Amino acid sequence: MTPAYATFGEVEAERRVASAPLSHVSIELGHLYMEDFQAGPERLREQFRHVAPWAETMRASWRARVPGGRARVSTCFLIDDYFSRFSTPSELVPMVLEAAAECDLTIDYLARESACAEADGVKLARLVEDRLVTDPPPGTDGSRPPVTETGWLCNGARSPYGGAVQVAMGSAQGWEPPAQNAKRRHSIFVDVELWDSDSRGRTWSCPFLAAVWQLLRLGMIRNDGELPVRPTPRGPSFPASWDELPAVVQLNPAAAPFSAYTTMSVLSPRFLPVELAVRTILSQVFVDAAVLRQVADRSGGEGIPLPDELVDRISYIFLGA
Amino acid sequence: MLVMGEVRTGLLQNSGEIPESLCQGVLGLLSGERVRISRRPIVYAVSPDQLTGVDCRLASAARARVRGVGTVLSRASVTGGRVLQGSSHIQVARAEADHRLSWSHYLARPGVVEVFGKMRVPDLADGFADSGAWNDCLDLGSVSERFMDAVQASPLLDRKAPFRSARTRLRWVAVAEEPGREGPGIRFTLGRDRVRTLRLVLPDGFTPDVVDFCEDLALHDWLLTTLLVIVERARVGTATRAEVTAKLAPAVDHLLHLWMPAARLDDGFAPLWEALERRPGFSRQWQSLVARVRDQIAINTLALLREAGGW
Amino acid sequence: MLVFAISDKGGTGRSVTSSNIVYRRALQGSDVCYLDFDFGSPTAGAIFSVSSAARGTIQGGMHGYFEGRIADPHRIDIWAETDREGLRAKPPGAGQMVLFPGDEGGGEFSTVSEEMLRRCVRLFTRLEEEFDLCLVDLSAGRSFAAQMALAATARLPGVPFRWLVFHRWTRQHIIAAHGLVRGRQGLLAAGVEHGHDEETLADHIRFVRTAVLEPDAAELEGLRETQKAWLNECDRELRELARRYGVGRTSMLGKIPLDPVLQWREQLISDEDVLSSQIANAETVAAFDDLAKKIVDDSAWEAL
Numbered sequence: 001m002t003p004a005y006a007t008f009g010e011v012e013a014e015r016r017v018a019s020a021p022l023s024h025v026s027i028e029l030g031h032l033y034m035e036d037f038q039a040g041p042e043r044l045r046e047q048f049r050h051v052a053p054w055a056e057t058m059r060a061s062w063r064a065r066v067p068g069g070r071a072r073v074s075t076c077f078l079i080d081d082y083f084s085r086f087s088t089p090s091e092l093v094p095m096v097l098e099a100a101a102e103c104d105l106t107i108d109y110l111a112r113e114s115a116c117a118e119a120d121g122v123k124l125a126r127l128v129e130d131r132l133v134t135d136p137p138p139g140t141d142g143s144r145p146p147v148t149e150t151g152w153l154c155n156g157a158r159s160p161y162g163g164a165v166q167v168a169m170g171s172a173q174g175w176e177p178p179a180q181n182a183k184r185r186h187s188i189f190v191d192v193e194l195w196d197s198d199s200r201g202r203t204w205s206c207p208f209l210a211a212v213w214q215l216l217r218l219g220m221i222r223n224d225g226e227l228p229v230r231p232t233p234r235g236p237s238f239p240a241s242w243d244e245l246p247a248v249v250q251l252n253p254a255a256a257p258f259s260a261y262t263t264m265s266v267l268s269p270r271f272l273p274v275e276l277a278v279r280t281i282l283s284q285v286f287v288d289a290a291v292l293r294q295v296a297d298r299s300g301g302e303g304i305p306l307p308d309e310l311v312d313r314i315s316y317i318f319l320g321a
Numbered sequence: 322m323l324v325m326g327e328v329r330t331g332l333l334q335n336s337g338e339i340p341e342s343l344c345q346g347v348l349g350l351l352s353g354e355r356v357r358i359s360r361r362p363i364v365y366a367v368s369p370d371q372l373t374g375v376d377c378r379l380a381s382a383a384r385a386r387v388r389g390v391g392t393v394l395s396r397a398s399v400t401g402g403r404v405l406q407g408s409s410h411i412q413v414a415r416a417e418a419d420h421r422l423s424w425s426h427y428l429a430r431p432g433v434v435e436v437f438g439k440m441r442v443p444d445l446a447d448g449f450a451d452s453g454a455w456n457d458c459l460d461l462g463s464v465s466e467r468f469m470d471a472v473q474a475s476p477l478l479d480r481k482a483p484f485r486s487a488r489t490r491l492r493w494v495a496v497a498e499e500p501g502r503e504g505p506g507i508r509f510t511l512g513r514d515r516v517r518t519l520r521l522v523l524p525d526g527f528t529p530d531v532v533d534f535c536e537d538l539a540l541h542d543w544l545l546t547t548l549l550v551i552v553e554r555a556r557v558g559t560a561t562r563a564e565v566t567a568k569l570a571p572a573v574d575h576l577l578h579l580w581m582p583a584a585r586l587d588d589g590f591a592p593l594w595e596a597l598e599r600r601p602g603f604s605r606q607w608q609s610l611v612a613r614v615r616d617q618i619a620i621n622t623l624a625l626l627r628e629a630g631g632w
Numbered sequence: 633m634l635v636f637a638i639s640d641k642g643g644t645g646r647s648v649t650s651s652n653i654v655y656r657r658a659l660q661g662s663d664v665c666y667l668d669f670d671f672g673s674p675t676a677g678a679i680f681s682v683s684s685a686a687r688g689t690i691q692g693g694m695h696g697y698f699e700g701r702i703a704d705p706h707r708i709d710i711w712a713e714t715d716r717e718g719l720r721a722k723p724p725g726a727g728q729m730v731l732f733p734g735d736e737g738g739g740e741f742s743t744v745s746e747e748m749l750r751r752c753v754r755l756f757t758r759l760e761e762e763f764d765l766c767l768v769d770l771s772a773g774r775s776f777a778a779q780m781a782l783a784a785t786a787r788l789p790g791v792p793f794r795w796l797v798f799h800r801w802t803r804q805h806i807i808a809a810h811g812l813v814r815g816r817q818g819l820l821a822a823g824v825e826h827g828h829d830e831e832t833l834a835d836h837i838r839f840v841r842t843a844v845l846e847p848d849a850a851e852l853e854g855l856r857e858t859q860k861a862w863l864n865e866c867d868r869e870l871r872e873l874a875r876r877y878g879v880g881r882t883s884m885l886g887k888i889p890l891d892p893v894l895q896w897r898e899q900l901i902s903d904e905d906v907l908s909s910q911i912a913n914a915e916t917v918a919a920f921d922d923l924a925k926k927i928v929d930d931s932a933w934e935a936l
Contacts, residue, residue: 224353
């Protein structure tokens, strides 16, 4: 008798990871805060006028890169409804769309900032926080838990502080500078506040939510292997309350997918420190290896190799007035 | 190729074995990630993979200063709802740069530690296998234990373990078979302080199954070690029969049914287990102990029956 | 189970009594360990006659662990490493007996940081997995170590713990022992601050009288009648005082008779010291044995 081989599989022993539809690039046309809104529609039109040629350049460069020129490019726009609430979707969204149209820009997707904290009952910010793997200072040998200050994340070793353990009659310590782990001779030490909390609970910081936003646009977040946010097609009108607006609304039915291999954001230089913080955070997020593999396989299949490191898939244009 | 890891094994701090339904809560160390469970031939639940960053010396047998930077890949698992393991490992690779890169570079290579300068595989393999008492060198065991601690601290566990037992440590190192060096094989050494070392020479290079194999071996070594202590403490022949039975009972309740060597392993590892069964003869020693435990309990039952006059 | 040994004043014989309890418990078949939390004076190694740790260890002990310099504190298997010939072989059926010494040259800590507290919680949790009894020897008086013990146990609701307060049978010691438990910033007040329930915590505290000279002891045979009468009167007064201060019989777990061996050489008393060389009294060993049993006997710890 020949030997018989049995194969045996168990559903719950295997991991399944949903894959996201992906564009080549996701272009963020703007990010609207209360102060921009208060400055009136002219400010918005001015911003779109500045952005339009850069968006077109990006589009053209991808068309040149993709065989057959069939570049999948989607655009998005983020409105802050997390740190301050102003106006209503029914009043604000048409104004934004109108201003964009005047500059020949199409906004494919509209997102709410609070969706980066929690969307459809999934606490996205928590998911990402759990996936932080802190950048270890030299001498980190695994024997002790990673040094963390609750609610903060840095790119090196902080200065020793007065509260460190001291033994009676032991020798005292003087001041020492902080140090960047990946420094080249000199340090650029960055320490980012991820959240703070008060009696009402935890408030995520702007850079942390912006990091979640980047990960969403890169299609890198999963909850139980599922995509936590799927764009919802727009209805005939926009609701009167932000809470009723879906996390991500698809405004253009013909749009390329929301998530993309790469992202590009056109921003005012006042966001430079925020984006430095975002990169500090993103370079310490451990993305699900299965998701990374999916994306790499897909892009490889299209003949578009992607950089291994997530932060290298993100680009910016900082535009002064 | 050079892969090294450390598995720590201990008793889950709960009065009874935990049901499958509790495994998600106990091992769900990462939100948004499911605990994987397999049920045949024994319930085995494993946490999502976790990463820990390191930048430190790697132990070198020649006491050279070797610096490595990268991430350790870890997971925690519960077998039979009863035995907890923390397991960590790294693949050692040579760094292309001569300085430390941005952290995102290392995070893109989970479970890889890059060493600067020339990489001498035998030197690092020997160094790691012996590095128990070395300070300031990569300590995979502590990483594994922290994930065990996180599981043991779960509010879902009642912390009323049926007996006390020490965690065991299995440090393993795997290298590829190379012409002119030793052929494929396995060397298992029992050390002091519940430290065991395992050295593997693999013909086909590294696969995740190697980690499964090391965890499986660590599990069975722990079972054997723990049962030996229970039998020794029972003072068979010296203490009264009732005392002996009372001391042996937890073994019957909680350990004896867990022995299933190579249950979940890829067939490719069967020869390695078979080699260990020949020497030191794991299953032989286990079966002899189990027989002893059962005989003692049977004798005591007979004595009780006789006392009760039922015989 | 975690057992904390504390005294208000020095010289109560807290460490030597605790060590002997641990030793007796090991002989009774339990796995035990002894943690030297007397950070200002880490000398527990001397009592167990482990000369390499007589003044603390140089291999990274309690101090190094709490300062975060090492991952695991150094552990000493007393059966294997003690210098006393008579203790070196673990009797069949006896449990593990492990000493966690402080660091040589280590000092009292200046604060309890959150980091230290987390390390303490981790240490207690791990030892609880491995040992039936973990005896934590705190220093005399209010200390950061005691504060840390209270804070850590408040975070470990599933881990049973008990406190032993050692005091000598004198006026001053009785008042001091009462103060340490119920006084300002005493164990109860500090415990409540860290999240313990006062009544429950109080139920987990018992007193141990040390160096007790009973008025009817054999040593007092040669005394004059007037001296005996005076001693009896003193003892009665002390009992009355102890009762008033809540340090009386009901809250007492045991008493250790005055024994020259304990006074002059703080050491483990083996059965051999009683039977062969006869340097120690049988009553002393009986008292240790009794304490070692009562410490884990729930009926001795029923609510008062």
